Amino acid sequence: MGEQFEYSEKVMDHFRNPRNVGQIKDADGIGRVGNPVCGDLMEIQIKVENNILKDVKFKTFGCGSAIATSSMITEMAIGKTLEEALKITRGDVAAELDGLPAIKMHCSNLAADALHAAIKDYMEKKEEKAKIEAEKYDFDVIVVGGGPGGLTTGILCAYRGLKTAVFEASSWGGILSWMCPTKMIENFPGLSERITCKELVDTWVSEAEKLKVELKKERVNEITKDIKVITESGEYRSKIIVLATGSSPSIAGVKGEETYSEKDRGVYYYVANPEKFAGKRVLIVGGGNSAVDAALSITDTADLITIAHRHNELCAAGHKIERLKASDKIKILYDTELVEITGAEKVEKAIMRDLKEDETIQQVVDSVILAVGMTPNTGIFKNIGIEMDEKGYIKTDKTQKTNIDGIYAVGDIASDLALVVVAVAHGAVVAHNAYIELRKPYWR
Structure with a gap:
């Protein structure tokens, strides 16, 4: 080293074979420190991913101790979180090198300071970037x-x-x-x-x-x-x-649907107010939860409820089907398809098709609820x-x-x-x- 001091084998190794020398392309943070008394100058560059130091490199001009401490601190820092790296002290660096002469302890201080300065630079850039980014968005x-x-x-x-x-x-x-x-x-x-x-x-x-x-x-x-x-x-x-x-609610696409779904003329898709169906004969089309819920919600108000379902069984929750079947107000037409809704100013009749018997069914109704899905x-x-x-x-x-x-x-x-x-x-x-x-x- 050209200096009259006793150095440990680790110091000599890091001086002769320094690790992580060089620079990082597009470094996330750069820290520079120097000692004007002895002429040492250190620069440490860092790459950060998910708050972890993925790469640390250094460029140092100065004595052998300065080079050794720079090399050592890069090895100590790589893989640590930023918070962990900020806790590395001059004493930690010296200890990892198995000690430094007292007069050279400032070199380990420079290494720690350079690393901390690089992390600070990264954090300030990140904060500024976030601020600029935030201004672009509401x-x-x-x-x-x-x-x-x-x-x-x-x-x-x-x-x-x-x-x-x-x-x-x-x-x-x-x-x-x-x-x-x-x-x-x-x-x-x-x-x-x-x-x-x-x-x-x-x-x-x-x-x-x-x-x-x-x-x-x-x-x-x-x-x-x-x-x-x-x-x-x-x-x-x-x-x-x-x-x-x-x-x-899905459109059923049956004849008369569009005409009578306007201006409260008798075609609906759900029951928001059960009182609307008070004393009425209601046809509900569908066999799922929406259809069954509609029927159950108006059992206390409607006069008669008919459910027409294209298939031979309902596909609602079991406990709902049990309640439905227990009501003497509700009639279920399986394998039945609605074909047309007719009337004058308001709904008066539903024309259906028995899919099993291939027969036409006509039923007088006051309201039709089309619960055929969403x-x-x-x-x-x-x-x-x-x-x-x-x-x-x-x-x-x-x-x-x-x-x-x-x-x-x-x-x-x-x-x-x-x-x-x-x-x-x-x-x-x-x-x-x-x-x-x-x-x-x-x-x-």
């Missing part, structure tokens, strides 16, 4: 749709510390509010038969407000591939968009190339991400299960993965 996450999936996604994203907005054109809670507000929640462990749909929605809205979710009563007219939402009042940019537009609301984003399956549901991966970067989908538009508990689970999955994507925590 929100971290925009959720389009305020139904079960949309509201709970908003709540859980906000819980994760993500700036979140939920846009809803109509009623918070979606179909829970406008289709069945007084119905008791079911198929939701812990809540089943304990709370109404409206009460659950009110709870979600209150929780969202407490977590500072921006609840915007605005209709979204367009969604763009560059993660922008266009409403009646303006444009909003976010880093992630979550599609949660839900579903609507159709996902995907109209506003069909033009951006989102992949859907043959039934019209959006295709997603296990994180609920669509084929377009930055766009996720939850709830009824991404699953034919049509259960509140599924929509809520989707929201939890999206919030978790949005947090990882945007915040890049060290543990991932």
Whole structure:
């Protein structure tokens, strides 16, 4: 070394065979320190991935001790988290080298200072980049749709510390509010038969407000591939968009349906108010949970209820079918298809087809409820190339991400299960993965 000091074998080894010499292309952080008294100058460059030092390199001009300590601290730092690396002291460096002459201890101090300066540089750049990035966006996450999936996604994203907005054109809670507000929640462990749909929605809205979710009563007219939402009042940019537009009752496509579904003329798709059917003869078309729920909800008000189902058995939950069959007000026509709805100003008759006997059935009715399923609301984003399956549901991966970067989908538009508990689970999955994507925590 040309110096009259006793050095350990480790110091000599790192001086003669220095590790990690050079520079890192596009280094994430650079730290430079110097000692004007002895002329030592150190530069340390770092590469960071997920809060871990993946690479550390140095360039040092100075004495042998300065070179040895620079070499040693790169070996000590690689693989450590930033927090762990910041705890490395001059004493740690000297100890790893089996000691340094007292007069040379400043060299180990320089090495630690250079590493800490590189980490500080990285953090300042990261903070500045995040600040610039944040100014480009109105929100971290925009959720389009305020139904079960949309509201709970908003709540859980906000819980994760993500700036979140939920846009809803109509009623918070979606179909829970406008289709069945007084119905008791079911198929939701812990809540089943304990709370109404409206009460659950009110709870979600209150929780969202407490977590500072921006609840915007605005209709979204367009969604763009560059993660922008266009409403009646303006444009909003976010880093992630979550599609949660839900579903609507399916159109049956029978003759007379369009005519009598307008202006309260007798054709409906669900029962929001059972009193509307008081004293009436009602035909319900369908055999699933929606049809059975509709029938059960009006047994106390309607005069006579007929269910017409195309198949030879109902496909609703077993306990509901038992209640249905126990009612003397309800008649079930299996293997029967609705062909036409007729009448004058209002519905007067339903024409059906017995599929088994191939015979026509005519029945006098006052109202027809078409409970033939739900159709996902995907109209506003069909033009951006989102992949859907043959039934019209959006295709997603296990994180609920669509084929377009930055766009996720939850709830009824991404699953034919049509259960509140599924929509809520989707929201939890999206919030978790949005947090990882945007915040890049060290543990991932």
